[in-house]
Amino acid sequence: MLAYTTKLSLVRVCSFFSFLLFPFTSIFAQQNEVHIHGSIFEKKMNQTEIPMAGIKIVFSKKVYTFTDKEGKFEFSIPETAKQIVVINDRIGNDTIQLTDFKKDLKIVFPYLVKSKGVIISKRRPPTEITMLTSQKMELIGSKELLKAACCNLSESFETTPSVDVAFTDAVTGYKQIQLLGLSGPNTLITRENIPEVRGLAAITGLTFTPGQWIEGMQLSKGTGSVVNGFEGLAGQINIELRKPMEGDKQFYNLYQSNQGRTEANAYFRFEPAEKVYTNLFLHAKTQWLKVDQNHDHFIDQPMGNSFIGSNRWMLFGKKGRELQLGVKYNYFKNWGGSFHFSENENPQTSNYWGMKLNTNRLDAWSKIGKVYEHKPWKSMGLQLAFSNHTQNMQFGRKQYDANENSAYANYIFQTIVKNTNRIFKIGGTFNFIDRKENVLQTSYTNQEMTTGIFAEYAHTFSKKVNAVLGVRTDYHNLYGVYFTPRFHIRYAPIDQLSFRASIGKAYRTATVFSENLGLFSTNRAVLLMPSQSNGVYGLQNEKAWNGGVNATYKFKLNYRPGSISTDYYYTRFMNQVVVDWEETNFIKFYNSTQKSFANSFQIQLDYELIRKFDVRIAYRLHDVQATYENKLMQKPLNAKHRAFINLSYTTKRKWSFDYTLQYIGPKRIPTTKFNPANLQFAATSPSYITMNAHINKVLKRGLEVYAGGENLLNYMQHISIIDGSNPFGQYFDGSLIWGPTMGRNFYVGLRYKK
Amino acid sequence: MKHTIIKLVFMLLLAFATNQIKAQSNVITDTISVQGNCGECRERIEDAAFIKGVKSASWNKEKDLLTVIYNAEKTSLEKISLAVANIGHDTRLHTGNEKKYKKLPSCCAYRTNACLHD
Numbered sequence: 001m002l003a004y005t006t007k008l009s010l011v012r013v014c015s016f017f018s019f020l021l022f023p024f025t026s027i028f029a030q031q032n033e034v035h036i037h038g039s040i041f042e043k044k045m046n047q048t049e050i051p052m053a054g055i056k057i058v059f060s061k062k063v064y065t066f067t068d069k070e071g072k073f074e075f076s077i078p079e080t081a082k083q084i085v086v087i088n089d090r091i092g093n094d095t096i097q098l099t100d101f102k103k104d105l106k107i108v109f110p111y112l113v114k115s116k117g118v119i120i121s122k123r124r125p126p127t128e129i130t131m132l133t134s135q136k137m138e139l140i141g142s143k144e145l146l147k148a149a150c151c152n153l154s155e156s157f158e159t160t161p162s163v164d165v166a167f168t169d170a171v172t173g174y175k176q177i178q179l180l181g182l183s184g185p186n187t188l189i190t191r192e193n194i195p196e197v198r199g200l201a202a203i204t205g206l207t208f209t210p211g212q213w214i215e216g217m218q219l220s221k222g223t224g225s226v227v228n229g230f231e232g233l234a235g236q237i238n239i240e241l242r243k244p245m246e247g248d249k250q251f252y253n254l255y256q257s258n259q260g261r262t263e264a265n266a267y268f269r270f271e272p273a274e275k276v277y278t279n280l281f282l283h284a285k286t287q288w289l290k291v292d293q294n295h296d297h298f299i300d301q302p303m304g305n306s307f308i309g310s311n312r313w314m315l316f317g318k319k320g321r322e323l324q325l326g327v328k329y330n331y332f333k334n335w336g337g338s339f340h341f342s343e344n345e346n347p348q349t350s351n352y353w354g355m356k357l358n359t360n361r362l363d364a365w366s367k368i369g370k371v372y373e374h375k376p377w378k379s380m381g382l383q384l385a386f387s388n389h390t391q392n393m394q395f396g397r398k399q400y401d402a403n404e405n406s407a408y409a410n411y412i413f414q415t416i417v418k419n420t421n422r423i424f425k426i427g428g429t430f431n432f433i434d435r436k437e438n439v440l441q442t443s444y445t446n447q448e449m450t451t452g453i454f455a456e457y458a459h460t461f462s463k464k465v466n467a468v469l470g471v472r473t474d475y476h477n478l479y480g481v482y483f484t485p486r487f488h489i490r491y492a493p494i495d496q497l498s499f500r501a502s503i504g505k506a507y508r509t510a511t512v513f514s515e516n517l518g519l520f521s522t523n524r525a526v527l528l529m530p531s532q533s534n535g536v537y538g539l540q541n542e543k544a545w546n547g548g549v550n551a552t553y554k555f556k557l558n559y560r561p562g563s564i565s566t567d568y569y570y571t572r573f574m575n576q577v578v579v580d581w582e583e584t585n586f587i588k589f590y591n592s593t594q595k596s597f598a599n600s601f602q603i604q605l606d607y608e609l610i611r612k613f614d615v616r617i618a619y620r621l622h623d624v625q626a627t628y629e630n631k632l633m634q635k636p637l638n639a640k641h642r643a644f645i646n647l648s649y650t651t652k653r654k655w656s657f658d659y660t661l662q663y664i665g666p667k668r669i670p671t672t673k674f675n676p677a678n679l680q681f682a683a684t685s686p687s688y689i690t691m692n693a694h695i696n697k698v699l700k701r702g703l704e705v706y707a708g709g710e711n712l713l714n715y716m717q718h719i720s721i722i723d724g725s726n727p728f729g730q731y732f733d734g735s736l737i738w739g740p741t742m743g744r745n746f747y748v749g750l751r752y753k754k
Numbered sequence: 755m756k757h758t759i760i761k762l763v764f765m766l767l768l769a770f771a772t773n774q775i776k777a778q779s780n781v782i783t784d785t786i787s788v789q790g791n792c793g794e795c796r797e798r799i800e801d802a803a804f805i806k807g808v809k810s811a812s813w814n815k816e817k818d819l820l821t822v823i824y825n826a827e828k829t830s831l832e833k834i835s836l837a838v839a840n841i842g843h844d845t846r847l848h849t850g851n852e853k854k855y856k857k858l859p860s861c862c863a864y865r866t867n868a869c870l871h872d
Contacts, residue, residue, distance in 0.1 A: 559810035559823050652801045701859050
């Protein structure tokens with residue numbers, strides 16, 4: 001560096017040195033001193049100003065002072081002084097320009113919700129991979145979510161290579177996600193660490209969280225922490241909603257697509273009393289246009305309205321106590337099916353195949369927490385959640401009515417052993433689910449109750465190595481004892497490179513109907529093959545092991561940051577509830593202890609190619625096989641190969657452009673060869689490419705508009721329904737979906753925040 | 755398709771490599787104090803500092819410090835500082851443009867230090 005300094009212009013060098021020498025020259029040459037005085041405050045959350053004691057105020061290495069109890073300070077500095085520095089460990093150093101020596105200096109530090117490290121001042125990439133946690137975590141920030149119009153949770157993964165999103169069938173418009181090649185319910189989806197998308201909401205639940213409400217998400221693959229339960233075989237997706245004590249005070253959003261979908265979101269945040277915060281979320285969506293882009297004579301997206309509202313409160317008490325309360329209500333009234341079916345017809349008597357989907361769901365939750373005074377490492381928390389879910393669904397002549405009540409409680413106590421390198425968590429979980437279903441003229445009543453205890457120990461051996469070992473034991477009223485051990489380790493030979501490994505066990509109860517909604521848009525006969533008479537649907541629970549390794553390397557190339565990340569996971573089922581579509585005209589559910597595994601490999605490169613131009617290239621391989629009635633086969637409708645390119649560019653004039661290209665490889669289609677020749681599908685689907693583009697422009701402070709297009713190539717699976725013209729015949733099947741059933745979609749929208 | 759991707763990756767890597775070679779000479783890292791308040795200021799300051807010859811510009815809000823990496827043959831700290839001052843931010847070397855300062859959003863009015871957010 002020094003060698004280059006000599007080449008600098010004279011002016012630069014002079015100014016550089018004068019700056020360096022300035023304090024010394026002033027002290028030794030001119031001894032004229034002035035006395036300055038002032039006080040330092042910190043603004044608290046409730047806007048009151050609290051004096052900061054013991055803060056160091058520095059003029060030079062030798063001339064400094066500290067504030068007293070009332071935050072006051074005074075000291076003498078040379079007359080020529082232009083600035084002093086306030087040393088604040090938490091916020092950082094602050095340079096204060098001196099203008100009038102006689103005036104009493106008043107310095108007020110703003111209230112900071114997050115502890116500010118150096119990281120905050122870096123340009124944060126929209127998606128980041130953590131380097132220090134023992135488990136690899138992809139942090140999907142709100143910036144990433146703004147890359148697409150993302151109307152609900154299932155659509156917000158469009159720019160995330162780790163998650164696959166696919167339609168469940170040709171008529172309901174529901175999408176399901178896949179992690180590691182395993183169907184959605186294997187992923188634990190939590191709202192601020194309380195399990196949410198499961199049971200009756202296993203598929204539909206992804207539409208219950210509007211994308212605009214989300215502040216950020218954390219995605220981790222492989223079995224996660226035992227604190228959150230024994231589920232989550234493929235990974236965990238945790239959703240953080242906007243917080244009532246920070247962020248936008250008001251937020252509005254409007255969205256309109258050319259496929260006849262209109263959405264509106266409104267958000268408000270208040271502070272009604274000291275240390276009491278609340279926010280209100282509102283969402284409305286309507287599909288008012290009948291669209292059939294793939295010309296299968298069935299409506300692509302169900303018509304109708306949905307409303308979602310949520311209100312939550314956060315209260316901070318004395319001595320580190322805090323309380324959080326929240327409620328959320330979902331109302332969905334949709335109808336669809338055949339293009340000629342109309343809303344006021346009864347699907348049971350109509351000549352056309354009609355569909356009606358009505359869902360009401362209430363969620364209420366509470367979090368009670370306490371951080372011990374003067375012991376910030378010691379805390380406890382209790383999470384409580386309750387939900388009531390009612391659905392009345394009609395698919396043609398088939399009915400699926402259900403009601404589910406669930407109660408959840410999780411207590412966590414955290415402390416350290418001697419020092420913060422050894423963190424210990426213990427606690428207990430209680431979960432109760434009461435589900436009544438009336439499916440295809442059969443009633444099912446299931447009550448599940450699990451009680452469990454867990455302990456997790458995290459040890460930081462050095463800056464380079466840390467590990468987490470967790471175990472939990474649960475007792476399930478139907479399936480007995482669950483023992484769930486999990487282990488994570490991280491090794492970082494250098495700061496930029498980290499290797500991680502994880503292994504863990506997971507259990508799950510399959511709710512076969514709500515997890516396979518696609519079966520209702522077929523005339524396949526449902527065969528439930530019982531294996532345990534008192535089990536849920538007469539089936540045993542699922543048991544599986546998952547292990548994985550991953551490596552992340554962060555680099556700087558040509559002064560811009562980038563990262564290469566790769567991972568490999570292997571899942572092995574000990575007992576699986578197999579969803580078997582292999583025999584035409586049937587869908588079978590049975591327990592299998594035969595070979596069933598998933599290999600998942602992914603490699604991803606992220607780089608800022610030119611300033612503010614980010615490139616992401618990813619490739620992933622899924623090899624998922626299961627034994628279907630003694631025959632080991634690839635999981636159907638699962639793409640083995642998928643590749644992904646995402647480009648995003650932001651200009652100085654606040655235009656941002658985002659472009660995503662995806663290649664989806666061939667998928668195996670369950671056989672249709674026993675159908676009449678004209679009602680057959682090929683054995684494998686063709687590979688295809690989809691492209692999405694999104695443009696965003698910040699017009700002025702707080703106001704931005706966006707426009708974009710999805711599926712720009714207009715690639716569609718044109719024949720998505722077998723024998724759609726004869727929907728009550730035995731061959732009708734709308735569940736074999738391997739590609740987009742909706743064509744090109746353009747949308748515009750605006751966001752306004754205050 | 756797979757081949758195209760592999761090719762693309764190689765092309766990208768090649769582009770990096772050539773860039774690296776070019777970037778060898780006269781590249782220096784320097785810092786200058788720049789006054790500002792918030793995240794919005796950061797974006798404005800960094801955008802302004804990114805003039806021709808600048809490789810990287812990052813402003814630290816807590817330290818009011820702009821770190822720049824630039825090619826000394828193409829530009830100088832003086833020029834960078836001037837570019838930043840021209841959009842209304844005071845730097846160690848220049849006083850911010852008065853007209854531009856007055857047009858900054860109220861939260862970015864760093865001279866009165868009235869910012870309460872990120």
